[in-house]
Amino acid sequence: MKFSIERAALLKAVSQAQSVVERRNTIPILANVLIEAEGAQVQFRATDLDIEVVDKAPAMVERAGATTVAATTLHEIVRKLPDGAMVVLTADSAAGRLTVEAGRSNFSLATLPREDFPVMATSDYDVSFSAPAAVLRRLFDKSKFAVSTEETRYYLNGVYMHVADADGGKVLRCVATDGHRLARIDADLPAGASGMPGVIVPRKTVGELRKLLDDDEAEIAVSVSETKVRFATPAITLTSKVIDGTFPDYSRVIPMGNTRRLEVDATEFAKAVDRVSTVSSERSRAVKLQLGEDRLVLSVNAPDSGAAEEELAVAYGDESLEIGFNAKYLLEIASQVDRENAVFLFNSSGDPTLMREGNDQSAVYVVMPMRV
Amino acid sequence: MKFSIERAALLKAVSQAQSVVERRNTIPILANVLIEAEGAQVQFRATDLDIEVVDKAPAMVERAGATTVAATTLHEIVRKLPDGAMVVLTADSAAGRLTVEAGRSNFSLATLPREDFPVMATSDYDVSFSAPAAVLRRLFDKSKFAVSTEETRYYLNGVYMHVADADGGKVLRCVATDGHRLARIDADLPAGASGMPGVIVPRKTVGELRKLLDDDEAEIAVSVSETKVRFATPAITLTSKVIDGTFPDYSRVIPMGNTRRLEVDATEFAKAVDRVSTVSSERSRAVKLQLGEDRLVLSVNAPDSGAAEEELAVAYGDESLEIGFNAKYLLEIASQVDRENAVFLFNSSGDPTLMREGNDQSAVYVVMPMRV
Numbered sequence: 075m076k077f078s079i080e081r082a083a084l085l086k087a088v089s090q091a092q093s094v095v096e097r098r099n100t101i102p103i104l105a106n107v108l109i110e111a112e113g114a115q116v117q118f119r120a121t122d123l124d125i126e127v128v129d130k131a132p133a134m135v136e137r138a139g140a141t142t143v144a145a146t147t148l149h150e151i152v153r154k155l156p157d158g159a160m161v162v163l164t165a166d167s168a169a170g171r172l173t174v175e176a177g178r179s180n181f182s183l184a185t186l187p188r189e190d191f192p193v194m195a196t197s198d199y200d201v202s203f204s205a206p207a208a209v210l211r212r213l214f215d216k217s218k219f220a221v222s223t224e225e226t227r228y229y230l231n232g233v234y235m236h237v238a239d240a241d242g243g244k245v246l247r248c249v250a251t252d253g254h255r256l257a258r259i260d261a262d263l264p265a266g267a268s269g270m271p272g273v274i275v276p277r278k279t280v281g282e283l284r285k286l287l288d289d290d291e292a293e294i295a296v297s298v299s300e301t302k303v304r305f306a307t308p309a310i311t312l313t314s315k316v317i318d319g320t321f322p323d324y325s326r327v328i329p330m331g332n333t334r335r336l337e338v339d340a341t342e343f344a345k346a347v348d349r350v351s352t353v354s355s356e357r358s359r360a361v362k363l364q365l366g367e368d369r370l371v372l373s374v375n376a377p378d379s380g381a382a383e384e385e386l387a388v389a390y391g392d393e394s395l396e397i398g399f400n401a402k403y404l405l406e407i408a409s410q411v412d413r414e415n416a417v418f419l420f421n422s423s424g425d426p427t428l429m430r431e432g433n434d435q436s437a438v439y440v441v442m443p444m445r446v
Numbered sequence: 447m448k449f450s451i452e453r454a455a456l457l458k459a460v461s462q463a464q465s466v467v468e469r470r471n472t473i474p475i476l477a478n479v480l481i482e483a484e485g486a487q488v489q490f491r492a493t494d495l496d497i498e499v500v501d502k503a504p505a506m507v508e509r510a511g512a513t514t515v516a517a518t519t520l521h522e523i524v525r526k527l528p529d530g531a532m533v534v535l536t537a538d539s540a541a542g543r544l545t546v547e548a549g550r551s552n553f554s555l556a557t558l559p560r561e562d563f564p565v566m567a568t569s570d571y572d573v574s575f576s577a578p579a580a581v582l583r584r585l586f587d588k589s590k591f592a593v594s595t596e597e598t599r600y601y602l603n604g605v606y607m608h609v610a611d612a613d614g615g616k617v618l619r620c621v622a623t624d625g626h627r628l629a630r631i632d633a634d635l636p637a638g639a640s641g642m643p644g645v646i647v648p649r650k651t652v653g654e655l656r657k658l659l660d661d662d663e664a665e666i667a668v669s670v671s672e673t674k675v676r677f678a679t680p681a682i683t684l685t686s687k688v689i690d691g692t693f694p695d696y697s698r699v700i701p702m703g704n705t706r707r708l709e710v711d712a713t714e715f716a717k718a719v720d721r722v723s724t725v726s727s728e729r730s731r732a733v734k735l736q737l738g739e740d741r742l743v744l745s746v747n748a749p750d751s752g753a754a755e756e757e758l759a760v761a762y763g764d765e766s767l768e769i770g771f772n773a774k775y776l777l778e779i780a781s782q783v784d785r786e787n788a789v790f791l792f793n794s795s796g797d798p799t800l801m802r803e804g805n806d807q808s809a810v811y812v813v814m815p816m817r818v
Contacts, residue, residue: 147725147751154721171752179721183752349526349551353519379519380543380555 075139075165077111085152087129091120092145094127106142108191111135126194128311140188141165143172199297203266207292213248216259219406221277222252229319236272249324255403256440270298274317329426332419337389340411350374350382351401359401362446366394397423398446407439447511447537449483457524459501463492464517466499478514480563483507498566500683512560513537515544571669575638579664585620588631591778593649594624601691608644621696627775628812642670646689701798704791706764712783722746722754723773731773734818738766769795770818779811
């Protein structure tokens with residue numbers, strides 16, 4: 075194998091591939107990236123056995139072939155090469171080395187045979203559709219904060235992507251929850267997605283996927299089966315196993331009968347929550363909300379360190395109410411609001427509270443109260 | 447005690463004071479900042495028993511007095527208050543509380559009596575002089591990287607500031623070393639500094655001092671005794687104990703007879719060292735320098751992962767030489783060069799190497815070789 079490639083194209087491809095590689099590997103080949111050169115193109119493939127990323131880059135291939143080399147080392151080298159450099163990669167399979175040359179720099183890296191590299195089995199997908207990057211970005215960005223990190227509840231360690239019934243008909247929906255808070259985000263159902271099986275996309279996959287979604291103009295090809303999900307742009311293909319478990323029936327958690335309605339400027343609210351929570355000890359960051367007519371008082375009482383109180387002018391016309399929340403959870407859901415006021419719908423101080431952005435039903439958040 | 451103060455002035459004063467407070471304190475009062483209001487001014491004082499910072503800020507003092515309150519909590523609160531806010535601080539000594547009010551925010555913080563606060567004893571200084579912030583910044587910035595972190599060699603855990611003889615007469619000199627590398631930085635001796643006892647300024651003090659030195663126009667009042675050093679601007683006074691030990695006779699370490707002279711673009715050199723060291727295992731980051739006529743080859747050989755080599759065009763006219771260094775040390779001294787080429791003076795592959803910026807004798811670095 076021998077090919078020349080522009081440093082910028084090589085860096086982009088290797089960066090995206092290497093980020094899926096786990097830093098600590100007991101299986102040496104998993105630290106490597108598989109490089110395959112053929113035609114006018116080179117593929118960089120990396121995997122952690124659950125996720126596989128394949129990046130394609132244009133190159134001048136002098137001799138087709140393939141080898142594997144340490145992903146982070148190659149990435150570091152390419153990152154440090156001068157901008158604009160032309161890089162020549164040459165595999166010497168007899169010596170078990172890959173040579174990387176650029177200008178007066180010359181690197182010789184240990185390789186492992188391509189045969190040892192675990193290429194993810196191709197599989198049949200039940201459904202394939204296309205969705206704008208911006209739509210997928212919103213679905214995952216607004217839900218991923220609620221993903222559980224508790225390993226025992228593995229079926230909550232991802233975002234549940236599925237087709238659901240909403241008021242206006244079927245939607246593409248992402249839901250995440252850790253039992254304390256829940257996010258439910260809807261988007262118009264893309265053509266061809268209606269038969270999609272519901273899948274739990276693992277947290278790490280959501281993080282890797284995010285890198286494909288920055289380009290507002292991009293269309294992402296999505297393929298889904300019971301066991302795998304694939305997201306692809308022309309240059310990058312991200313394939314991931316999905317979590318083998320049943321996502322709980324979240325609809326039962328979403329309160330439908332909450333009638334006490336608070337409307338508040340989300341930014342002002344978040345800042346006030348952040349301020350009053352400063353005095354509390356880090357463990358139990360409980361914030362009390364006292365609601366009266368068009369008036370919200372946020373308070374924290376931490377016997378050891380002190381107390382804090384702040385009043386906000388809000389829109390509230392229902393019966394007065396006292397309710398407590400974890401400050402972190404309140405901050406996280408308030409920071410999801412980007413266009414309108416936050417609307418909270420309360421029932422009693424012991425019941426889950428619903429939040430949404432204005433009257434938009436396509437993004438709904440639920441947060442459990444805590445005793446204060 | 448009661449006073450009003452602008453949020454920006456309060457934030458600046460509290461930030462600088464709180465940074466000296468250790469995050470983990472077994473003595474509760476050391477987590478606090480002492481606030482003293484009198485006249486048209488408020489003082490914020492914090493200490494870790496070795497360093498004391500006093501910050502003054504203008505304020506409208508309604509009732510003079512003093513109290514102490516958790517430094518990080520106060521800092522966090524003030525940081526989160528809206529820009530432009532007027533903040534009112536009121537001490538209620540009967541209740542043991544300090545109230546912090548701004549707009550509709552209201553905080554009540556637990557206090558400890560001012561009497562418990564360990565104010566550093568004032569002492570007589572042997573020498574006082576004034577030096578431009580830029581001069582002190584250069585002295586400490588260029589030397590501090592070489593400070594040892596080995597606690598057993600406590601006398602190397604700081605920068606040795608003293609008066610020394612140089613070619614042009616007496617200079618104000620800062621030296622730091624960890625036994626592997628050494629930095630010796632000189633500046634013109636400020637008027638009145640000649641009788642100064644040599645002091646080892648602890649690493650943490652150097653870090654705190656750095657915050658006083660950003661303003662190029664500022665003049666810093668420096669006071670030195672055998673046991674303490676003080677740096678002051680009109681608003682801030684930083685007092686520190688100095689390390690009670692004898693700094694070794696560094697002059698014996700600085701090679702005088704090195705004649706093999708390499709001149710190299712410092713930035714290009716540093717980038718090349720950084721690149722070739724990528725392949726080496728993290729433990730022994732040894733880089734080999736092979737010097738021939740106007741030619742430098744940097745190389746690293748790491749049997750497990752690979753090898754790297756890079757050639758640089760340099761100015762070198764002496765006998766060829768092979769010598770090895772720790773890549774990190776080479777990078778650190780090369781990054782000190784900001785104006786000119788780096789000039790290295792070698793003796794043999796087993797002897798300490800000297801580096802300076804061009805022909806400037808006022809900043810000299812020594813680095814020990816390692817076997818490669």
